[in-house]
Amino acid sequence: MSEQATAVTHRLVSSPAGRIHVVEQGTGPLVLLVHGFPESWYSWRHQLPVLAAAGFRAAAIDVRGYGRSSKPGDTEAYRMLELVEDNAAVVHALGEQSAVVVGHDWGSVIAANSALVRPDVFRAVGMLSVPYAPRGGPRPSTVFARLGGDEEFYVSYFQEPGRAEAEIEPDVRGWLAGFYAALSADTMPAPDAPGPHFVSRGGRLRDRFPTGRLPVWLSEHDLDVYAGEFERTGVSGALNRYRNMDRDWEDLADYDGAPLTRPSLFIGGGLDASTTWMADAIKAYPTTLPGLVSSQILDGCGHWIQQERPAEINRLLTGWLASLRA
Secondary structure, eight states: OOHHHHOEEEEEEEETTEEEEEEEEOOSSEEEEEOOTTOOGGGGTTTHHHHHHTTOEEEEEOOTTSTTSOOOSOGGGGSHHHHHHHHHHHHHHTTOSOEEEEEETHHHHHHHHHHHHOTTTEEEEEEESSOOOOSOSSOHHHHHHHHSTTSEEHHHHHHSTTHHHHHHGGGHHHHHHHHHHHTSTTTSOOTTSOOTTEEOTTOOGGGGOOOSSOOTTOOHHHHHHHHHHHHHHOSHHHHTTGGGHHHHHHHTGGGTTOOOOSOEEEEEETTOHHHHHTHHHHHTHHHHOTTEEEEEEETTOOSOHHHHSHHHHHHHHHHHHHHHHO
16 A cells, blocks of 8 residues: 555645535545544544545545534534535535545435535435435424424434533533443443433433443544544534524425435444434335445444444445446
C-alpha cells in the first residue's frame, strides 16, 4: 500500500453551515461517509484505510453541529435540506463533481435524501442500519407521540429543547457509554427487559442503559474520543436533527412516496431495532429502491454496525463500490 493511500488528511471546507470538517484517506472515486447520532467522523475509522487501499478517496465528515464542523445556533438550521446541501458543498469543495454517499443511522437518512434531492451530485447511496422509507404518512411528531403508550418514545424525548441536554451534559462520557451499550449486540438489555428506546414518565433515558462494561467494539480510548468532542461542543447541535423532523416532512412534500432510483446498498443488524421496527420498509425495497444492488442483514449484530462488524462491512462496501465501477 502506498504512503499516499495510507495518509490521513484533516481539513475544513466551506459549506452552507460555515465549515465542515473532513477526514480523507486515499485517492480515486470519492466516497462520502456520513455518521449518525451520537457519533462523529471517527465512527468510520475502520473503513477509511480499507476504502483507500481499495482505490477510493474516502472522506468522512463531521455533520454540522458535531465535532469540528460549524454549529449554527438556530434549531431550524439543522433541517434535512440544509444537510443535503452541506454534503453537496463538500463534494465540490474537494474538487469533485460527483460522489457515492454512504451513511449510518441519521447519516443513512441524510445520505438517502442527498441521493434523492441531489442526484446530479450523488451517483449511488449506501445505507447502514436505518432503511430507506419514502416521505409520507402523518406528521412525524404525531406518529412518535403514539408509539410510547404509557411511556415516551426517545425521539419525542429528544425533540424537547434542553431536556435531553440536562440529562446528558453533566456526565457526557457515562451517558455515551450507556447509550452505546444499550444498542450493541453484546451488551444490550435482554429481550424481556424494559426497552432502552422508551422513557418512563418523569424518568430519564439513561435509567434503562446497561452498566458495568463497554461493548467489545468500544475501547476506553474510543469512548474518550467521542466524549471529548461532545464535552467541547455540547449536544444541542446533534439533538437538533431530531427537532426538525416535522420541518423535514413539510420541506420534502414534493418527494412524497418517491422511490430512490440511484444504485443503492443496505446493510442492517439483525438485533437492531431500526431494522426490526422498519421491516416493512425493507420488504418494500423492490418498489422504493429500484436501483438496489444488495440488501444484507447481519445476524447477531446491533446498531453500531460498521464498528461492531468492521470486516464484514468493509467487505460488503468494497464489493459494492467495485460493482459500481464495472
